[in-house]
Amino acid sequence: MLTFKLTTVGASEGFIVNKEAKAKLGVQKGDALYLTEAPGGGYRLTPYNPDFARQMALAEQIMHDDREILRVLAK
Secondary structure (H helix, E strand, O other): OOOOOEEEEOOEEEEOOOHHHHHHHOOOOOOOOEEEEOOOOOEEEEOOOHHHHHHHHHHHHHHHHOHHHHHHHHO
16 A cells, blocks of 8 residues: 655645656656545546546547548548
């Protein structure tokens, strides 16, 4: 388990992500992290954006269903 301590960052509060946590999350400086609700009432910190994933799944479905129209438009 990794532990983080809340600290003051400018006029806000935040926490520092150490090297071990960055490696496990696969993130680097400047990347966004998302705090999402997990089953059972807990929370999950992840680099995965569930809204973006939903939008991409919808885009892939549209591209699959309308591929002939998209081919014509691409010409």
